[in-house]
Amino acid sequence: MSTTPTESLNTGLNIQTMAEADDVLGRRKYIGMSVLRTEDPVFLTGRGKYTDDVHLPGMLHAAFLRSPYPHAKILSIDKTRALALDGVHAVYTEADFEPILGHFVTTVHREEVLTVDRPIMDSTVARYVGQPIAVVLADSRYLAEDGVDLIDIQWEPLEPVMDAEKALEPDSTLVREDLGTNNFAHIEFQRGDTEGLFEGAAHVFSKRFHHGRFMAAPLEPRGVIADWDVASDELVVWSSTQIPHLIRTFTAGPLGIAESKMRVIADHVGGGFGMKAHVFDEEALIPASSKLSGKPIKWIEDRYENLAASLHSKEMIIYLEAAVDKDGKFLAFKGHYIGVGGAWPAHPWTSLIDTLPAASLLPSIYDIQAVSTQIDAPLTNRCPSGAYRGVGWTPGHVARETFIDDIAREMEIDPAEIRLMNSIPDEPFVSVTGMKYDGGSYSASLRKTLEMIDYEGLRKKQAELLKEGRYLGIGISPYVEPTAWGSEVAKANGFAAEFFDAANVTVEPDGSITVTTGCHNHGQAHYTTLAQVAADTLGVSFESIRVIENDSSQAVYGTGTYASRTAVVAGGAIMRAGKEVREKIIRLAAHAMEVSPEDVDLADGIASVKGVPDKSMTMAELGFMSYYGGSSRVPGVEPALTSTRSYDPPETYSNGTIIAIVEVDVETGFVDLQHIACCEDCGTMLNPMVVDGQMVGAISHGIGGAMYEDLAYADNGQFLSASLMDYLYPSTTEVPHMEISHIETPSVVTEGGIKGMGESGNIAAGAACINAIADALSSFGKIEINKTPIGPSDVMDLIRGLRGAK
């Protein structure tokens, strides 16, 4: 195959048809620069304020009694011995919470989806290992755990439901009797003449793929502190969450408190990756415990709790079929996505946050004519399952891209070539599932990544090494990532919900500027990147901007940070609000300098009269004038230099390609992941250093999911990955050096041409690794990898299977 040079790329001279603040990029000074993170000195000096760093006077510590059984009836709970322990103040179960705490009611608003209505603490039936059954409050966490050990419970173990496909059979044991079925949702989707295309196709291929269960596992586990002041009836909650306002919205109802009296602070959060974009039971139970006890309560999750009982993700059984013409052109795809759910749908996204996006993105960058998908969402006696970086796009992508490699090998077409010949053009495109791609470098990024690794040269080297008995493999994985999670992209992924977020931009009396948004900063550098956006929008210095998020009482309302949305949604809202504030500043300066607003320019925080350089005013002068300038302000115009605007962006998609290079030791099964190359395209880059950081960080997650991380259960429902000795994080020796390059194709629809990014590494890197392993072993015979993760023993099984088949 040949690669073409990248000059012919879409260079981004697009018109942002739906953008209001279309003049910002024309005067950009900070957007696109690798400005160093203003967040860093706090963390570097150990002055971060994570949840466990908060200490309140009189605070008690909570520990949960969690079920050791995957499925069991609880016949009795005796608190006597626990309460007798010196230092233990209270033991609460469902019965204690019942009078003051409502239920979580979880669904997705579609007629195919059931609704689960459950008490937030269920002390009568255990449905997964790790389910909270009771909570102990004590003077220290050590004593609270002693108290947990002294609770006497009589369990009646029940048969666990572990096999997701058998759970769908009519005679299966039920995880939840009240639902009458284990299937939380059955959803079908059909576009184009799938059946006709399959009938007429020269080739039909099929594959069953079991994607593994892995999780965000942020280095800081969850944690909640609640201080319910019974005198003022005000509640302050500290939580290690990505969605402070949504925690308020979703827990205020069950807790019976007005949102206006509740404040959620999530100051510093040690990683979230989507896991902390859920509303967890503990986030209601700890506030309720504070109300019952009249004391501030702290609960800090330990690693066992995090692994067993926070949130699992991405496990899916996927059946794929492809109709392909005689030359290798894809005609139609079929997919059946069975999401391996837990004991109940994670609140509020449910396990459908994996299956619906997996099915919706089945066509990816491929120009096919028809698609049909089916989704099933069985509950099983596992930890609930929900969103984690890349959501269901990850398992859907790994299944599809490994399938495409299988097809390419079968048809003896180069895996890069088969992708290029089936790729959509590098222009705005509506996929067969109805996703509106807003222009990108769908095949150009693939070509560029091939150039980065000298693909043809590497294939020659691979052939040479094979002669020496060495097994090099190259794995290719081009992706699109739906981003920004506004209303339209949610609907394109099957979620009929409306989303927007807001930003406030305010000039303070001294001319400094405060920006707040309802998004959440937990590693993505919003205080830097959004300040870059605000500075360029207003025409002031970067240093004069302060961005505030992470506190529901300090920032405007918003739904938080997840789904690669903040750069687009908060960035766009800041551009809209900032444009209004800039116009107000210019009007004020024009009035004060007695010229017309058209004659005033605002740059670097100085408003000057065009052509008269010595006639100018500083932001400090203008700020003071707006607050205290009396008659020198613009008559009849509200004095405050402030604006709050919201933004619900159209659908926007970033794209790119990841290639992995491995060498497999066929004696031990050890896979040496030698190199990762990536070309990504997220439209207008706010800060390339931060983009690179998000890319390599997410790629390391993809490597973990493909090769190391596995949340395993025994057939009897016991949880086998209960420590970091069993659940393997990739470390510096597993993650290789990575090379990242960029193509910038600005969105044709969003403010500033910004597309979201940050998840694609976890969407696409796993498939690159798996494809590289299969490629390395392809000389042994017809190889097909149909599960993740693939560890050394799986590699040995594959080799033995291929050798046996010969």
Place this chain on the structure above:
Amino acid sequence: MSTNDQSAAATAEERIVRITVNGTAMSGIAEPRLLLHDFLRHELELTGTHAGCEHGVCGACTIRLNGEVVRSCIMFAVQADGASIETVEGMANNGVLHPIQVAFQEEHGLQCGFCTPGMLMATQTLLEENPDPSEDEIREYLSGNICRCTGYVGIVASVKSAAKKLSVIQSNANGKA
């Protein structure tokens, strides 16, 4: 995990633990089972040292004890009695960042910041033992410190850059001497 807030006088079980932290003599009360990271974080209120697993795998709790890197989550506070301990809080000098800290900011060696204190302690020790480590040596040395955010690319670059900065400082100092 958090310790007792009602730190009353030491009971028969409890001990007074005296340690030197970042050059300052400090003391606190610890029952024998109290882990060192809990003692540092909650008894001495030095919350810069973090805990990510409490079973010795992740490295978030890394400190220096008598000059050696140790995991403070798998040691009892009473075992540290009399020791000299260095934590992240002692690295910067009155707000002026240490060259290693500067390197981590310049090379994007952190995102959420949770692993950072442990990474900094481990890096400082590595560069004392080996002032000019190769990429492989850096990766080998830091393989017990997990970072879930950065994919380690920025961290490895930070350590390389820190090594350069420190060697310039060292050669300047030698030049003056």
